Amino acid sequence: MNMNVAERQGDCHSQLLSSHNARDLLNSVDAFLFDCDGVIWKGDTLIDGVSQTLDMLRSKGKKLVFVTNNSTKSRRQYAKKFQSLGISVSEDEIFCSSFAAAMFLKVNNFPREKKVYVIGEEGILEELQLAGFTGLGGPEDGKKTVQLKPNCLFEHDKTVGAVVVGLDQYINYYKLQYGTLCIRENLGCLFIATNQDAVGHMTDLQEWPGAGCMVAAICGSTQKEPIVVGKPSTFLMDFLQQKFQISCSKMCMVGDRLDTDVLFGKNAGCKTLLVFSGVTSHSTLHDPSNSIEPDYCTNKLSDILELLGP
Amino acid sequence: MNMNVAERQGDCHSQLLSSHNARDLLNSVDAFLFDCDGVIWKGDTLIDGVSQTLDMLRSKGKKLVFVTNNSTKSRRQYAKKFQSLGISVSEDEIFCSSFAAAMFLKVNNFPREKKVYVIGEEGILEELQLAGFTGLGGPEDGKKTVQLKPNCLFEHDKTVGAVVVGLDQYINYYKLQYGTLCIRENLGCLFIATNQDAVGHMTDLQEWPGAGCMVAAICGSTQKEPIVVGKPSTFLMDFLQQKFQISCSKMCMVGDRLDTDVLFGKNAGCKTLLVFSGVTSHSTLHDPSNSIEPDYCTNKLSDILELLGP
The missing domain is CATH 3.40.50.1000 (HAD superfamily/HAD-like)
Incomplete structure (x- = not known):
């Protein structure tokens, strides 16, 4: 059976984020897990509205965690990068793949x-x-x-x-x-x-x-x-859960990649939100060859802020 | 059904080269195709007895061709290397993967x-x-x-x-x-x-x-x-055949690698001889996971010379 692209796109179960489901999402989760590159920043440039969105989520009592596959920096160096971009994040909230590699060796008694x-x-x-x-x-x-x-x-x-x-x-x-x-x-x-x-x-x-x-x-x-040891492997999730005592079903993974971020979230049983501010385009998400579907998708992180209104 | 290694080794159909089948091989082919690295030389050192073996094959009227995946040199540079090792080989007898890349573009009208x-x-x-x-x-x-x-x-x-x-x-x-x-x-x-x-x-x-x-x-x-474009792809074989007008069944490919040399020969319908003077060991050949079997195997190229005697 041949279906045209339009018909296949109808098969995608991701919901575009709206003021209605954004509120539902916020009410249903206690923690937001963020990929950094393509979600928080691009290179050394903060993506528009990120700072205000993170402030709003913190003000609503949400736990924020940053899970990045970029291994070039340590947790300490990432905390410094956040600071230089005007965002206050503690080392404990950062789970980078360099840290994951060291922790893998530690838990396996290397x-x-x-x-x-x-x-x-x-x-x-x-x-x-x-x-x-x-x-x-x-x-x-x-x-x-x-x-x-x-x-x-x-x-x-x-x-x-x-x-x-x-x-x-x-x-x-x-x-x-x-x-x-x-x-x-x-x-x-x-x-x-x-x-x-x-x-x-x-x-x-x-x-x-x-x-x-x-x-x-x-x-x-x-x-x-x-x-x-990085995404989409769920190795880091054990640390997150141990540290924060939050069930995966009460977490939302926000990322710009299907095969790492969204898959990581889905593998762990989290809710997932794909943003189009990084490497994934609308057409990639809706391509018939893609089998990884986030629960929600939106252009950029700060859409949450705009959709929820003042 | 579990078979032990000894039983599985019995499944390998490669014949160890002997004075008997070496003569048969020589009589049945018109051309020998040689891999270089691990067959003719290791790095810049000629493998023992290679020069005399090539001389003997030439004296019996066999066509010699050198087919190497090493792309660091051109045909001209390879002819020079052979010369520096005391072996006379013309550029036309050398088919290296650098040449293959250029020929691929040419035949495809790049x-x-x-x-x-x-x-x-x-x-x-x-x-x-x-x-x-x-x-x-x-x-x-x-x-x-x-x-x-x-x-x-x-x-x-x-x-x-x-x-x-x-x-x-x-x-x-x-x-x-x-x-x-x-x-x-x-x-x-x-x-x-x-x-x-x-x-x-x-x-x-x-x-x-x-x-x-x-x-x-x-x-x-x-x-x-x-x-x-290099081995085991049969791209180069077309050139060989066009150039020398010899049927593949009258060729013997001699190499030290199963997944390139032997597979290249088998894909083209040549006879194949594996030598253990390069990267492949006896145990690799006989390992149950190996499915690529040469017709013959021997320690090194000059065994042909010794087995045939004076």
């Missing part, structure tokens, strides 16, 4: 005497250190080069027991070889991906390759699949 | 006014130029850096109509963003992979991430699959 090789940026190294682990690699190895010459033997640390891969703007062949050797040759070495986002708004003007690019490179050379 | 962005090394750029195409990128872009800062707009050439990705020891975020933007934003832009080898003996002492690593990175950021 031995303290083993090391962690990082293909990624400062945020991962900082979270590893805060959790009591020894990180290697990261930005420092971005300056290192290799020479494919006879008798050149690339040495790697045999005590590396995990390789964490996230977004790395200083990716190079040295790091690819280092991570590959650890995963292929160190017995039982874990391969942890902060996330697998294809691209992200690393700057306000355009998208750039995301962690999914670096993770895929290591999959390509090792022929192994990673453990993913 | 418009001369469009440009080709290269994530890879000198060999691809040289072959593109010889075929009359304009290449961009390559080693030169290995020195370029990006800054993820506000108002930074990464510009790419809108006339790029193809991105060719091969092994690139100078891979960086600049190239990943450039290739990603071309494939995502230039209408109809082709995504061509020289090959998808996970690793290769880029040096004699160890394996390094192969083109499969860089290709996977671009798949990760573009969410697109490439056109593969």
Whole structure:
């Protein structure tokens, strides 16, 4: 049976946010979980009306939590970024995938005497250190080069027991070889991906390759699949629930990505709100090939504020 | 039904090369197709007995052809490498994946006014130029850096109509963003992979991430699959046959990889000989998960010489 696009679009069960259902949503949840990139900001630019919307939600007693797959910063660095944009957020309210990687190792009793090789940026190294682990690699190895010459033997640390891969703007062949050797040759070495986002708004003007690019490179050379700790994996949800004692059904996940944010929310049993201020367009949501449907969708976060009125 | 490994190994139909079947093989084929890395050399070191074996095959009137997935060199550069190792091979006998990429564009009438962005090394750029195409990128872009800062707009050439990705020891975020933007934003832009080898003996002492690593990175950021022109794709076989007028059933493909060399030979209907002097071990061949079986297997190329005797 062939259906045309218009008919298929009718199949999408997402409700456009209205003043009516926005009120229902607000009344039915105790916590809002926000993705950051494409929802709160684009690059280093705050999206219009975000600050006022967050203030309104706090004034109504809602718990606010920020769940981001971007691993370049630590919780501390994110709190600082929020502050620089004029928004007060505490470290405890931030759940970034750099933190998730460190917590994954902690809850799995990763031995303290083993090391962690990082293909990624400062945020991962900082979270590893805060959790009591020894990180290697990261930005420092971005300056290192290799020479494919006879008798050149690339040495790697045999005590590396995990390789964490996230977004790395200083990716190079040295790091690819280092991570590959650890995963292929160190017995039982874990391969942890902060996330697998294809691209992200690393700057306000355009998208750039995301962690999914670096993770895929290591999959390509090792022929192994990673453990993913960021969205849509529900690993972080356990921490959220433990911390805030709120049932998932009383949470609403707000994000700009179907395959990470909305799926993360749905996997956990949260309500979900898709905003079109990031990477997902109306046509992507309604495309017949898309099977991930948020409960609600709207152009941007501050629509909630406008719809609820003064 | 559970079978133990020994029973499953009995299922493998590959014959160990013997003086008997080596003679049969020699009598039944007119041409030998050789992979280079792991068969002829490791890095820059010739594998023992290769030179004498090639001499013997030539003396018996066999046509010799070298088919390599390594895209870092052009045919001209490969002929030079053979010469430096004391083996005389003409450019016409060399079919490398850098040449395959250029030929793919040629046979598909890629418009001369469009440009080709290269994530890879000198060999691809040289072959593109010889075929009359304009290449961009390559080693030169290995020195370029990006800054993820506000108002930074990464510009790419809108006339790029193809991105060719091969092994690139100078891979960086600049190239990943450039290739990603071309494939995502230039209408109809082709995504061509020289090959998808996970690793290769880029040096004699160890394996390094192969083109499969860089290709996977671009798949990760573009969410697109490439056109593969190297082994196991049979694209090069058309050229071989046109050039040498030899039926595939009269050819024997000799290689060290199951998923590229042996599969390439089998896909084309050639006889296949696996050598254990490269990346594949006996246990990999006999592993129950392996479904690619060469007709023959032996430790190294020069076994042919020894088995046939003086």
